[in-house]
Amino acid sequence: MWVVKLGGSLLGSPELSRWLDTLVKISDGKVLIVPGGGLFADAVRQAQDISRVSDAVAHHLALLAMDQFGLLLAGMNPGLVTASSELEIAERGWQHRGIVWLPSHMVLTDEKIPKNWQVTSDSLSAWIANKIGSEHLVLVKSKDLTTYPKAPPIPMQAFIADGLIDDAFAWFAAESDFQAWVLNKTDYDIFAQGLNLEKLKEQGLALSKT
Secondary structure, eight states: EEEEEEEEGGGTTTHHHHHHHHHHHHTTOEEEEEOHHHEEEEEEHHHHHOOOHHEEEEEEEHHHHHHHHHHHHHHTTTTTTOOSSSHHHHHHHHHHOEEEOOOOOHHHHOOSSSSSOOOHHHHHHHHHHHHHSSSEEEEEESSOTTTTOOOSSHHHHHHTTTTTSOOOOOHHTTOSSSEEEETTTTGGGGTSSSOHHHHHHHHHHHEEEE
16 A cells, blocks of 8 residues: 655645546555544644644644644545545545544554654654555655755755755654655656556655655
8 A cells, every 4th residue: 555645735726626636546545545634733833833732742743733634635535435444445545535543532542652743644654554565655744845856865864954855754754664655745646647656666656764
């Protein structure tokens, strides 16, 4: 299975619908979409600033924000279904469906996951990719990536330093077996004909752990 994380910043862009259409077409139960937090997570940050609740409370609320964005994605395309447990992910896969992960239930039951803002949807996409034994993790971003070389693989720390992925991502990916990639929101055509690894290697940015 592949994991594709769609950043909340894609909301409102025409590329988001194109990504969803493409992933529904090619998924066949083999793609798990991880939603970002987007404007729902922004609202949590604002609410924390006002209320001064702890990071642990804000973490819980941010997970629910991802759930909300995931429900929104599923509502945007009738070919998508949601899953909130490993069993549901497996069942949706057997049904050959396009799957959107709702993370709050699974993440809140894992006490090893830090409850702070250093852990965002990027890190959680790595966490679930490990959990389900994914081969590839694709992070779809709105930021311009043309300044990065296509090869060789780019150290994760370079992306962390540039604010492209969150601080905890390297920790979650350290013991992983998957290959992580970063794509721009306009790169949905890479998968127009399926999960094309060769085209991904040509156009995507591969991340290395060192």
